[in-house]
Amino acid sequence: MSELQTVVKEPLWKIRIKLAWRGFLKNWNIFRQSKIGMLGLWIVIVFAILGFVVYPILAATVWRSSLAATVSYDPITGYDFQKINPSHPSLQHPLGTDPIGRDILSQLLYSTPREFMLGIFAALITVFIGTTVGTVAAYYGGILDTFFMRLADLILLFPMIAFLIVLSGMMKINMIMLALIIGILSGFGGITIVLRSQALTVKVKPFIESAKVSGARSFYIVFHHIVPNVMPLSFLYMMFSVTGAIFSEAVLSFLGLLNVKMSWGLMIHTSESGGYLLGAYIGRYWWLWVPAGLAITLLCGAFYFIGRGLDEVVNPRLRRR
Amino acid sequence: MGKYIGKRLFQIVILLVIYIAVVFFILHAMPGGMKALFISNPRLTPEAQQAILKAFGLDKPPLTQFLIYMRNSFTLNFGVSFSHYPTPVWEIIKERLPRTALLFITATIISFLIGFHSGKVLAWKRGKAVEYVSTIGGVVAYTIFTPVLAFLLIWFFGAYLRLFPLNQFLNPDLWANTSFSSQVIFLRLLLTASIIGAVILVALILSYRLSHNIRSRRLIFYIPTISSVVIAVFIWWKSPYGIYGADILWHMVLPVVEVTIISYAGIMLVMRDSMLETVKEDFITTARAKGLPDRVVRDKHAARTALLPVITNFIISLGFTLSGGIITETLFSWPGMGLAMYEAVISHDYPLAAGCLIFTGIFVLFAHLVVDIVYAFLDPRIRY
Amino acid sequence: MPEFIEMKKIDKGRASTVGTVVKVEHLKKFFAVRKGIFSREVHFVHAVDDVSFEIKRGGVLALVGESGCGKTTTGKTLVRLYEPTGGKIEFLNKDISKLRTNADRMWFHRKSQIIFQDPYESLNPRMTIFDIVVEPMSVQGIGNIKEREEAVADILQRVGIAPPETFMWRYPHELSGGQRQRVAIARALILKPEFVVADEPTSMLDVSIRTQVMKLMLDLINEMDMSFLYITHDLSVARYMADHIAVLYLGKIVEMGEIEEVLQHPLHPYTQALISAVPVPDPEFQREMPKIKGGVSKPIDPPDRCRFYERCPYAMEVCKGTCPPLIDVGNDHKVACYLYNKNG
Amino acid sequence: EKIVNYAMYSDLTTTNIWAMLGPDATVWNFYPTMVKYGSLYSQSDVTYQVVPGLADGFWSPLKKVTEDGTTLYVTTVHLLKGIKWSDGTPFTADDVVFSYEVPFKLKMPGNWMAALDPSVFAKIEKVDDYTVKIYIHKPSGKFIYGVLMSAIVQKKYWEPIYEKALKQPDPSKYLMSYGPTIDEPSIGSFNLSKWEKGAFVLSKAVPDYVFSGQQEIEYENGAVRYVTPKLSMDETYYGKAEGKVANKFITGPYVDSIVYRIYQNQSAAVQSLMKGTVDFILNPNGLQKGFADQLRNANNVAVTSNFALGFRYIAFNMRRYPMNLKAFRVAIAYLIDRNLLCNKILQGVAIPLATPVPPGNKFWYDSNIHPYGEGMTTAQRYQAAIDVLKKAGFTWKVEPKIEKGKLVQRGKGLIAPNGKPVETIDLMAPSAGYDPLRATAALWISKWANDIGIPISADLTSFNNIVNKVWSENFNYDIYMLGWGITIYPDYLRDFFYSKNAGPGGFNTPGYNNPAFDKLADEFIDQTDMNKAKELGYKLQEMLADEVPYVILFTTPMLEAYRTDRIQFAYTKTLDGIQSGYAGYGEISYVKLIK
Amino acid sequence: MSALLSIEGLKMYYDTQKGSVKAVDGVSFQLKKGESLGLVGESGCGKTSVAMSIMRLLAENARIISGHIYFDGKDLLTLSEKEMNKVRWKGISMIFQAAMNSLNPVYRVGDQIIEAIITHEPEVTFEQARERVKALYELVGLDPGRMDHYPHEYSGGMKQRAIIAMSLACNPQLIIADEPTTALDVIVQDMILREMARIQKKLNMSMIYISHDIAVIAEVAEKIAIMYAGKIVEFSDSKTIFKQPRHPYTIGLMSSFPSIRGSKKPLVTIPGEPPNLLNPPKGCRFAPRCPFATNVCLEKEPPYKEIDKEHFIACWHPQGVKRGAEDKDA
């Protein structure tokens, strides 16, 4: 047995970290092959840098408003006294100002991290609920399963936007609430069905039975065997959920139904309700809505692209070779 | 088959009950719920408020309220609209439904066909530039901000090219002196569409039942299909209503284009994935080994089989399409259910909003049923 | 320099310690199947229908039969993956359906294990080899980390996954099919169980690998003094692995006995057909044609008659009556057929 | 055929007059429909003076009578002869009596109840075919602006329906849901001819409209002269017909039909205007600034700007401390720089307003109102506010400092005269999604207040939420910001601040309670001599400006656009714009097509 | 009699991310008309790849590097896709490895066979084609009434028979059967193999059986080619292979099969595993596992040559003429 002493030369946690890193690298290498996935990732990174790094820096330096300052770049209360608003893009305001004199660029950047948070928060909730409910429903079956599946059918079928529109009429919905609502709704919705069917295929795998024969409990099996096996799919769906959440926020803000101080949808709403979106010709006040519109499409699309790239990681059958 | 439909209908009823319960919960149990709104609505006299409270049983304990609400919903009694007081909600929905149905069904079918065919070709042309372009194009279409797209369409086709009317759903100049209302035309259009749809479906079934020969199958399918369309066009052409029908269709083009653009891509991408998986199946290799021409392998074997998961996904996308439809309706002045819902929310007309929501639910559930039946028909493995 | 390694059949005498490890009496396992949610008719698949046998300490019983005859079901029922519909399973003289306390159950799970057919599906793709092999220990709460690591390294080495440290932190897909099956064996044996069900453990492996794994198992059985229920559809494999054989047909044992005895003197028409259908790697050898028709039906609500009646070339009136009982024709050779029941 | 096309942003909900003046009182319903109905008295175009409509001359002075022990006041009104409904039926006293009695008996909600307020209106009697007697409980401005202006419908058309309604469990509901009423005869210049739901409404000119050709001549001295050729009438009110003519309008209709096209999407309507599909856009809120800016440069499109009839304000919950302290309210009033807010920040999208009567309402507007801080710079405003607070006993942990016209130190930790620190005060305002103007204003107000240490935090929330809180039973709010749409006759001066209206759901949301004000307001409302009422109205306005239960912030301009190559209006300068619903929907009768 | 099918130096590689998988690396053999050949080898040695190259149904990433495939005198590799389509099924038909999945689940089984007939013989009417399918069903022992059923209504054995019927539909000159009986029960397997051999004799077709089970092949094939890691290591008629295997791999393979007949012989295991075709060993591919390997074996590839009449072998050290592992010390 003496040579066995050398078997484990490193502490377990180090090995695990290495393993995780190796697994990540491997998946990353597959992901990297997907041009579309990489495109999405780059876009997301650019947005993340803009929102989480560039904006705070700008706000703290160039855009810092002082007591005496005449120009304020606050995205919500900012106002440039020297301009006729909305003003064209200029050196001072690279994307111009909105009809009430606020800097469009600052609005765009200010909203970016919020959109991210909204999307990711909603997606996390979705995935958490979806994974838990999906695996538990699959594993235990019976009434529980039937109930959650019917519920999922229902939520899946109904136009989320319509639901949110009506809901927003009833109550004051802000970003966090919205993320919660979208997260919960879609968590019990389609993703549950997908993850459940994935969990069902895992559930009947022999390694589950092996574990049972060793005396493993249901809880252990669900969280040690089933959940890790549906996780990649959850992660994939998370990306699509982000798209959904950001898009819903934009639509509701556009319709003026959300209670947010600033967001991309609201920027478009401001230009539309002020009569600047489609005026004499559509591009006349382009800076009021093109940046926000583009940002929505880009970020939603980017997460979607990432999802598709991940799809090739998760689903080897889609890979080309 | 009948038993299957019965079973599905039963499920639909169950789903509806849950759904109505959810709507009820949202409208009543929430702070500032229905009751508070009824009472604080300054547009109604206290008597009217009391009457409505009574009609909805809002003065009763919650459970009784719920049961009453459920019963009322199933008898299509969604109460009385605030903003159209005292018109019953059902009256408004009845008027809006055919319009939404026409727009939605047309757009859904078109986007399905486009998505199906383009997805098919995409998968077949894997790795070519066309794949990347269409995928990115598809995703952009999928994620483009719906209202912005609507404005672009309105501006480009309506204002700039002046190809299509700006907004609305009919031309007042033409309709100023008609003795009938557009509802008549909508219903006739829907009827025509359903008859053609039924003919196509019967032709499809017959072509499979009657013949095994591909060519004669095509004949059996295309002759009735094309002739029913031709006959329909001819009848409309000859009838005094023809021009009015054409006017409505003319106005429908842009909204349909919008809904199609935002929803075809989803189907396209799913179809592509499904095709890619199917192409790896052994029976495709077998079909090739049999010496079948490339097109036959693609269309008859790969696409036909890949269609099945796409249909499942299509059901899932119904909600999405409908959501897009709501935004489209509000922006294109298409007075359907979506617009009604939006207006109701804006004017705090909750009975109407709830009614629309429930009815949209019923609508989608039935669309679901139809798609399910089609699915069952397409997949021989499903038997009842 | 590698060389072809000869694999010797273990001596008869290895079932040394006398004593019964598993004793199965009238075991039944039915599956309820429903046609449609709304149909009130419930049908039963008689997957295992009144099966009795016992396995001695150190003994290997081969369970053979066509696909769908209930081999896997029997195996799974023995390790309590299925709750038996009827009958009794005694494990080390304890009725395992009466294990009430948690400790009792854990005891049973520690003493019994199963190895599955498909080396691709029977290892969790998201776990490392170490995690897979150590799982029985951690589930049972045996040993500390150090001890577990040592135990894993030890058992891996014994099943020929060497050196352990290079394989321990790999994932299953980084191993070949044969290696995976070895890992599955290691996992099953890490707790040194007394009884192992091996469900066609070599049928998915390639010829050259298959013999390696078979040899490994034989060695381990010898060393560790375990009892095996060896499920296979391949009679020739059974011949090399087992000392006793039971031939299953549609949930019932039709013939059972010492393996050479049964293979040399098959009594039941089905066993005869089965043996004559096995191809012989000799182009000059002319096998006789199996006399029976092909195709097995699902044992859904079977009538009470000989299950083999429809395919049997010797079917008689009596066979339509009740199921023939399993009778001993001497030599510890049992058969369930009225052809041999007349005198008995 | 001469057709004029109007764009509307929303569909009608009904054409039924009972519902329309009841629960369905939307401006969209009014636009094409209200022209069908007349009233005994109405208001002159542009100047908004009370003039006879279907009545022949002014009502007789009120006389006190006692009936069954109750005191009533009675007046006699003569009706014009020779007026016909569009179906040819002559207009008689029967129509008037029917139109007053039915809604009164059935307690019709909404505008009906407002016009025929049971506390004012008592009953109506027919004297002969062309004379009625109207009894009221007490003299009141509501008598003129309500009772005498109540809508008149045709008895012949409605009587059978009314009879049927009486047999129903809920007659008023039956009456309100009756329809469609496209075939109902009109007494005005146009009548509805088709309503294609969701698409358009078609209105056709009434062929021999009696008032067509009527000249309305307004003199600079305030006199109004009506020359009606078809009735051979020539009357002058409010002075002598002499001096310079300010306006002269000749009633049409000049076109055959008007099509009200419904556009849900305002941009599309504007595009249609530029394309020439529509000639004029109806919008009670006026065009958005963006549209107006762009349309000003478009060919053949004119953009007009008028005062809107309404105002945006903040209201203090005076039931709470320290909003009940006048000094506190005054300090905030000092801080709010309307000019900066409207002209600079909101860039003319808003017009500063300091009293609840907009200047466009010439008769009632008190031009002597000088709001707090008028003409001051921001720094001066800060200083004034600080001074007021200090004087009232407020202190700071860190006192705000102003030096050389600049704020150099923000105030922190305001402590109220009662010694307790002032806790965060919520300023509820509609979110930017609902109204960017108010959202912006709220944020600025909180900024100004915060600068000198008043802890106001702007809570941008849904409109609904504000309404729910403000009109809830427990008055759970500090300060809120909303807007009112108002009427010409400023009876709201009393409604909004009358102490008896301070209960839950009442109009007096601030909970303002001033017996002196109440007394004055009662006098004002009971006054039937409008010149005297005006004096009282001025006093009320001054009182409010001093006590500031509301700080009126601004009103909005009413921007409208029409095609100059297609149509011509009689006048474009008028309060609340061309589309104004308060001048009797007059523009329809004047609109002309240009060849 | 000249060869019906003649493969010369066929090389087919799969391009993958890690490099090219040399799945078929210089395979040559000939097949005469009416002859049956068994292609035997372990999983992954390239059997299916050879078959697919003949059918020219290559995966997207597959590439034929060199070689010729002459069928009936034509080099299949030079034909256009259209011409190739004519050869498929009419000239060469194939029974695929996974018969279970070879039928399109959404079409009736009969229709799928008819489709093949009508595609290649357009002059045949539908009714005639149906008649032919009926006859085929009887030939393979299926109830013709089952023609109008869908694949999911067939059992595994029935599907296999239907596939065989389908492969016969156009009377091809050559049928390639890729593991036609794996996944079937012994009794069923036995029946189907007998059936196929019978039909092949009756119709005088050529046949290539592909299998990893040498025992199965021994019963039906006249010639046997043993494949190892992309190459044919031994080729001869089946009697010779069984009586006098010369290649160490063949010898090992044969002795590692347990048998239920005769006395219980000890089994022999071949150590190690087949090489990874991404970068196979330099010299003889079997060398690392071969007990007889010498330095030559590790360095140089052995040539594929005829050492006896019609007995080809690729080995530097062909083993003795007697079968069995007893000779291993020789």
Ligand SMILES: Nc1ncnc2c1ncn2[C@@H]1O[C@H](COP(=O)(O)OP(=O)(O)OP(=O)(O)O)[C@@H](O)[C@H]1O
């Ligand atoms: N969970 C289950 N529900 C219903 N029927 C089942 C279930 N498991 C097995 N069966 C049925 O029971 C019978 C016996 O199945 P089992 O898996 O034990 O056969 P087997 O002998 O192991 O076959 P194979 O050789 O194919 O593995 C079969 O008819 C099978 O369809």
Ligand SMILES: Nc1ncnc2c1ncn2[C@@H]1O[C@H](COP(=O)(O)OP(=O)(O)OP(=O)(O)O)[C@@H](O)[C@H]1O
């Ligand atoms: N499309 C592909 N891309 C890359 N490698 C492939 C591809 N198809 C097969 N291979 C590899 O080529 C080699 C030969 O495969 P092939 O399918 O021809 O083997 P086989 O002898 O038929 O095996 P089996 O008995 O398992 O069917 C294998 O190593 C396999 O992994």
Ligand SMILES: [Mg+2]
């Ligand atoms: Mg099994």
Ligand SMILES: [Mg+2]
């Ligand atoms: Mg193969």
